[in-house]
Amino acid sequence: MASSIVSDLGLGSGLDINNIVKVLVQSDTAAKTAQLARQSSYNTAYISGVGSLRSALTAFTTAMGKLNDKAAPSFNAFAASSASDSVVKAIASNTAVAGSYSVEVKNLATSSKVASQLLSGGVNESIPAGDLLIEQGGKTYTVKVGVDATLQTVRDQINKELGSSGISANIIMGEGGARLVLGSTETGVGTDISVKGIAKLEIDGTEPMVSGGAGYITSAAKDAVVLIDGLEVKSASNVIKDAVSGISLELTGPSVAGVATKVTVAANNDGLKTSVQGFVDAYNTLQKAITAMTKTSTDADGNLVLGSLTNDPTTRSLLSDIRGVLSEMGGGDRLTTLSQLGINTQKDGTLEFNSSKFTAAMNDKKLGGEVQALFTGTDGIFERMNKAIDPYNAADGSLATRKNSLDKVAKNISDQQAALDRRTESLTTALTRKYVALDTALGKMKAQADQITSIFEAINAQAKKS
Structure with missing residues (x-):
């Protein structure tokens, strides 16, 4: 055995210390190294799968949200x-x-736009302190004007305090001075703006401007x-x-x-068809994403390859819940199932949309008026689908909880790997020291043996001469 570890590259005894230590350390740590590699690979794949599943669910619920936009409602008949x-x-x-x-x-319909009297001092016209009362449509807004105010500071104060109420102010420079101009986003008769409280800025918004006086600019607010x-x-x-x-x-x-x-x-048959197709496409995108994560396949060598979420019970439960929504009866009078619109589930879990059957439902059975309720009404498909998905994809849902657990496992694996690395380093150092000492001892013994051999050779030589 000793001859098998002798190397011409060694020192002293000729032992290949680095290779011997490497083999011994690998023998000691190989099992744990392989175990951690398997655990890390599995856990990383799981983290990736959970993240991809959450992204797919979010994309699906976002698509449903767009189809259920109150500002631009889909499924109108x-x-x-x-x-x-x-x-x-x-x-x-x-x-x-x-x-x-x-x-x-x-x-x-027009809004009120009024102007103050002409003020010769321009934007720097001094405005006395006091309560500026701005009235519109039965509401009174109070702007407290402080000392040393100017026309410009009053304008800025109005915009700051009343902008959220739809009232804005500006200054228009004209021949002979400037005017404070007030406008509003509210339209219709009775929404004229009036200003009281500070004489220089008083305006009766129901009266026209005359000469340099105050009043409405073009006309009073109209319906x-x-x-x-x-x-x-x-x-x-x-x-x-x-x-x-x-x-x-x-x-x-x-x-x-x-x-x-x-x-x-x-x-709106074409619009309804587009909206229904939009739902089918969004659902199929989700289904295909989940299938890709849960399927099994074989590699080039015939080995079984699992998806990142193959056999995952949470994913199976999720699929069962969302497929259950598709098979539930709706609360409509005549339209209660997706199959009535030509939508059916295929073997791979995706939905098939039969255009001819949908057209017949619209033209022959006149179901267009009930499509909106089936999808976006109270307890409709969208509401029930969101209820099914939320326990999984909410910020505190089961997938988020699973992700947190997987992150902890990843941290534990990392800690174990760090500990194994420290052991590998320590064991390498210890074994290297031992084999260096052995190499040194063997080197000394070899030198002594060479010295003894030389002595005997000298004795033999002397004996032959005599």
């Missing part, structure tokens, strides 16, 4: 269009009725006036929601005198 968006824009809700309407905008199929409608806002059932009209400009704009409301 009807769609409205205007012959001239520069005059009126129309949005139909799920309660609209198919038909056409003639809309003539006589005038838009919108619209003729809908010849019937006059007045509105304090340029968005009229109640004049025609199920239709919101946004007035964008006055009509040419005597010229009406046609607003058409029709079945």
Whole structure:
């Protein structure tokens, strides 16, 4: 055995100390090293899988959120269009009725815009201290003007204190001085701005400016006036929601005198189909992502390869819960299941959307009015789907808890690896010292043996001569 560890590269005895120590240390630590490598690989894959699953769930719920946007609702059974968006824009809700309407905008609703009297001192005009009372629509706002105030500081103070209430101020320089100008985002009759409390800035917003005096700039605030199929409608806002059932009209400009704009409301089958397809696509993206994480495969050598979440009980439970939502009956009168819209689950868990069956449901069975309730209504598919997903994907859900546990395992593995590295270093140092000492001792013994051999050779030589 000794001859097998002799190396010409060694010192003294010829032992290859580095290689001997390396082999002995590996023999001592190999099992633990392999164990930690397996644990780390498994845990890292699991962390990655949980992170990917949470990302996929978030993407799915975000897609549902966009389809359920209250500002731009999907799944409306009807769609409205205007012959001239520069005059009126129309949005139909799920309660609209198919038909056409003639809309003539006589005038838009306007807001109050008023100016103070002409102040010769310009932006630096001195304004006496006191309470500046700004009144609009039955509300009074008090701006406390301090000493040494100027027209500019009063303007800045108004914007700071009343900006959130929709009132803004500015200064317009003109011939002979400056005026404080107040405006508002509120429209309609009775929203005129008046200012009291400080004589220099008093304004009666219902009176026009005369010469250098104060008042409204162009006109007092007005209501919108619209003729809908010849019937006059007045509105304090340029968005009229109640004049025609199920239709919101946004007035964008006055009509040419005597010229009406046609607003058409029709079945929104194409829009409904796009929204339903959007849900199917979002769900299938989630299903495919989960399948990729849970499937098994074989590599080039025929070895079984597991996905990052293969056989994970939490993922199986999640899949069961969200698939259960798809099979539950809705609360509609006639439309209660996705299959009625041509949506069915395939063998791989993804959804199939049958366009022909959907078209028949819209045209023949007239189910368009119930699609919105099935998806976005109270206890609809979106609400139930979010309830199913939330226990898993919430900030304190089971996946977040799992991630925290896996992070702790990763930390423990790292600590064990650090301890193993320290043991490897310590063992290497100790064994190296021992073999260096052995090498030194063997070197001395070899030198002594060589010396004794020389003595005997000298004796033999002398004996031969005699």
